[in-house]
Amino acid sequence: MADTDTMPVRPSRFARARSGDLWWSFTHSVSARIALAILLLLIVTAFLAPLIAPQNPYDPAQLDMWKSELPPIWLDGSEWPYLLGTDTQGRDMLSVMLYGTRTSVMIGIVSVALSLMIGLTIGLVAGYFGGILDNILMRIGDVVLSIPTILIAILVSAVVRQMLPPDLREIGASAVLILAITISGWVQYARTVRAQSVVEKGKEYVMAAKLLNVSSRRIMARHILPNTLTPVLVAATLSFGMAILTEATLSFLGIGVPPGQPSLGTLIRIGNQYLFSGMWWIVIFPVLQLSLLVISVNLLGDWLRDALNPKLR
Template sequence: MISLSLIRKSDLWYSFTRSRSAMVAAIVLAMLILTAIFAPLIAPQNPYDPAQLDMWKSELPPIWDQLGEWPYVLGTDTQGRDMLSAILYGTRISVVIGIASVALSLLVGLSLGLVAGYFGGVVDNLLMRFGDVLLSIPTILIAILVSTVVRQMLPPELRDVGSSAVLVLAITLSGWVQYARTVRAQTIVERSKEYVQAARLLRVPARRIMVRHILPNTLTPIMVAATLNFGMAILTEATLSFLGIGMPPGQPSLGTLIRIGNQFLFSGLWWIVLFPVLQLCLLVVSVNLLGDWLRDALNPKLR
């Protein structure tokens, strides 16, 4: 295992401690994720449990308003759902979908990028031309198409249960191309180097050469892309849920909460939409700030 002393002596840690924006973003992101993970222990109620919703407590303003009530710190929505609880649980859904979609996109993109760059020829042309077709279509349109088609293929009783899996699949289909193109370019450079040629002469299997030798040398730009795409995946999920083809109202993500609150924006219930929007902004901005810092820290030309 890597000791803490080695981490503190690394260039990456030195760059992190010298960047105030990165440190603030890391603290904010850690707080958002930890509060989402421990939502059952922090939240006043479970917003997924209809038995805990009280219609008599609906449309309560935040606690600092004279009409606010404890423990509804951020008020309630039209169903008596505590907004703080809904935001914490919704953040957990958005973060899980973002992590799962980025991880699956990484798996697909790394695999196809290594194969295309190492073997070249017809395999490379087929994979990259398919990727070019996907890149020519806006990401959100691909996600909407995949989400709508897959949802219609599922039985009605499974559509709400499988909403998160459908969203992950939709985001992955439009997100793997960037990783594949980056890894392919790096693989083409690495495959002509002497250590790869020596491994070929020793009849090392191609799969081992790609995984053990080439892949580690392609991970630096991939780490930066994955960090930035994590924020984009959260935004894509929020957009799909806002359009009504993402998470159902019974399992609200941040996008679902914003869609519900938007219906009451001009009726004076501003807190129903404002607080989920602020949570989404904090989450995405903190991820993007970390991604920008990581891109600069791993760029040898800026050292």
């Protein structure tokens, strides 16, 4: 019987991850570390807004019109605890930015997740089965790609809002935005997965699975899909920032999240009306928050794309 004391100990999953190329690339990339720190700070503070925000900006009982239009704390006329000043309704700018960031991040996460699910499914089916089904699905994707994302989102948002009863339009505004972004965002995942699936289905391990009478669903889910995830993860990271920008654009145009439950785009639209009246903080701080959020996501996406590219190792 073998001596168990001399048997090698299998390293933990965390230890294997730390010894991998991805961890090495991350620890040697200053921009990736800074971007991740900023992104985590923005997301964590946004989701902890009910605990750390000075006030709930959507509770009328906590608003004081006498405290409206206060400047940031380092300017004359400011007042504690309004660190970044207040808007024209007496809402603390820091609080409203934290709540608005939470709305934008939630819309971005859910829309990217739904786009990813739809794109993966369509791409796998089109690439694995091919033929007329592949042609139909890819031509639908070509039509969607030929129309700018913003126009698709505007069209879907306008149509769905008209179909909803008036009393449900504001309540379902976030769901309408998620639907609009999802419809315009699934194509890139489908095309990426379809191209990878066409390559993978001709390899020996897929042929062997077919000879063993493994079902097509199992082959796609257990064999082909894991080998297509690397480029998809990069695309999903970059699309997260684009989804937040799309939401902000639609909200800025007035067809996104309503003022009653504002996102960063809605805050920028409201603050833009007071930009030239001296109350610059109402629009500048939400713009900076949105810029930091999108830039940090894009920097992480660029790093992930380079780190997962074997040609750059």
